[in-house]
Amino acid sequence: MKAELTEMLPFAPIVSLLIEMDKRTGFLDCFTHAGGKQARTRELKRNLIAVLLAQSTNLGLTRMADACGISYDILAWTAEWYVREETLRAANLALIGYHQRLPLTPVFGTGTLSSSDGQRFPTRGKSVTARALSRYFAHEGLSTYTHVTDQHTTYGTKIIVATKREAHYVLDEILGNATDIPITEHATDTHGVTLVNFGLFDLLGLQLSPRIRDLGKITLYRTGAKAAAETAFPLTGPLLARKLNTDLIAEHWDDLLRLAGSLKFGHATASLLVGKLSASGRQNALAAALKEYGALRRTVYTARYLSDPAYRRKISRQLNKGESLHALKRDLLYAHEGMIRARHLEGQTEQAWCLTLVTNAVVTWTTEYYGLAVEQMRAAGRRIDDEVLAHISPAHSENINFFGAIEVDIDGELAQLSPTGYRPLRVRDTLF
DSSP: OHHHHHHHSOOEEHHHHHHHHHHHHOGGGGOOOTTSOOOOOTTHHHHHHHHHHHHHTTOHHHHHHHHHSOOHHHHHHHHHHHOSHHHHHHHHHHHHHHHHTSTTHHHHOOSSEEEEEEEEEEBOSOOTTOEEOTTTOSSEEEEEEEEEETTSOEEEEEEEOTTSOGGGGHHHHHHTOOSSOOOOEEEOOGGGOOHHHHHHHHHTTOEEOOOOTTGGGSOEEESSOHHHHHHHOTTTGGGEEEEOOHHHHHHTHHHHHHHHHHHHTTSSOHHHHHHHHHHOOTTOHHHHHHHHHHHHHHHHHHHHHHHOHHHHHHHHHHHHHHHHHHHHHHHHOOGGGGOBOOOSHHHHHHHHHHHHHHHHHHHHHHHHHHHHHHHHHHHTTOOOOHHHHTTOOSOOOTTEEOOSOOOOOHHHHHHTSOTTSSOOOOOOGGGO
């Protein structure tokens, strides 16, 4: 089914795709001048597209100036005054909002489930965020930690040091989520799991659903005596190896609720708080109580994970969606062998958000044309079940050209669209 849909989708240069998505979403209007309200020239959108592609493909402004014919000075001025994390987040929200309204989007997921994972990129030159990690880099590199919904859109991106634990950053973008996506459940791999996270997720009214490597080796807890647990549960009772300190949890329950409230209302940064609490020893009573509560929630999660095959499949599918987006980002970031050359955190963050923005534009464009292709196939009498479409990812690049000369001609590209506002599908008689 995916092969048939891919054959029906039109081919489009990445420039044409961005022009087309701006026509329908207006995401380029979110890039405002840092100095306040300014008159927008006719060439501003052209320049913005060139800067976004320079960052997301890793070409850089100098190479982009050679490729598109726009002078380096104009591109550098546009990047300096218009492209920053604030405007990139706003543009990303415009794309996500449009993607949510597409007819095919609810087939992929409800939007209540998300996942997060780190993607590592090598760096060139010295950087305060770069670290040597021989397993992934020949020299040094950094990580981008991204949050992805079950509808294949990325709503959060953060640059982190590659040697730091990813679990500290899981809650950051979920709590700071400015979209209309009602996230209630979140999946991670083993790197995103700590007892502190299990406890905080439940206190915040969220469900942490990780895929833990070597799950059989973790310690399971019981609330009463060992003999009572084995009597009540003859098969699973012996697996509950340790007794939970429920008195400690009860003693600090009000403090735990205040802690969750501070995170929910933004009075404290989640990554800083999780890092401090995870590193605290047993002498910190609040941290110890939170870890005990996390141990309780992890035991409940483990019982559900082991007994519910559908739950396990849902987690694996969601994590696979994140991996497919990682593959798309690697395709986009092709220049200079995918090595990040920005040395400061601000520049690296802006480049990461440019990559996220263009990735979401590709996903939104592909989802929309998938929907048009499915509609045409169904109109011709083809039966296509939503259960099959749910397994097809729009995070692919077979129909998009990232390479060659980059000519940003907005009026010329819009003139090529049909009266309906779309490119014509490629229809083959053998498909029906």
